[in-house]
Amino acid sequence: MRATLAIAQRDFKGFFGTPVGWIAACIMFLVAGLLFYIVTYGLITRGQAVDPVSEILGSLTGFLNYINIFIVPIFTMRVMSEELSQGTYRLQTSAPISTTEIVAGKFLGIMFYFGVIGLLMLVYPLYVTLFAQPDYKVMLAGWLGLMLNIAAVVSIGLFIGSLTKNAVISYLGSVFFIILFLFSAYVQGAPEWYQRSVNILELGNDLVRGIVKTSSLAIYVAICGLFLFLSRLVLETKRWRV
DSSP: OHHHHHHHHHHHHHHHTSHHHHHHHHHHHHHHHHHHHHHHHHHHHTTOOOOIIIIIIHHHHHHHHHHHHHHHHHHHIIIIIHHHHHTHHHHHHHSSOOHHHHHHHHHHHHHHHHHHHHHHHTHHHHHHTTTSOOOHHHHHHHHHHHHHHHHHHHHHHHHHHHTOSOHHHHHHHHHHHHHHHHHGGGOTTOOHHHHHHHOHHHHHHHHHTTOOOHHHHHHHHHHHHHHHHHHHHHHHHHHTTO
16 A cells, blocks of 8 residues: 555646646646636626536536546656656556556546646635635535546556557547547447446436436446556566566
């Protein structure tokens, strides 16, 4: 556990020590700020009551879930493929650290980064509470949906990144696989349970509406567990080659 947290802490600090972390944060806040202004201004000009949960937070998290498909793989590419190409993973395998601890540390490091960004983005719906009375439980459920979607994308990105040392292929492959994974829910003839399971964007929208189902949480855990397990298997094979 100590090794896992050490790896997570190193990656977390590394994101804020390089332009990548700051540029990604600026893009997310720029998109969120513009969307916040557009949605709020549109509601006010139409004379409608402002609901910071369903209207503002729902629009923010829903759009960010799409944006994160293209942003999150940048981080998984950096902590996985780039380290494989630079030989950092070779050094880690020489230490008394298990492959499970390495994968878990990289996963937590990215999640800590986006957790901080997600908490700071709560300033938008919280600002509207000065003029309205939101349901804080629904607000927290929406934030949870955003984090769970990010966790699923991170786990997929780590798996794709573990397959190659080429950072460009890792990024493009992650984005392509995630999009393919989402669109597979609409394949004609696919089982209904499969369509419900892989459509993580729709699951996130349910949480934004305050609908928290144990089945939805279990699906997120299953997706993260599956791809993190696959990442571990791939790295384990590389461990014996180095």
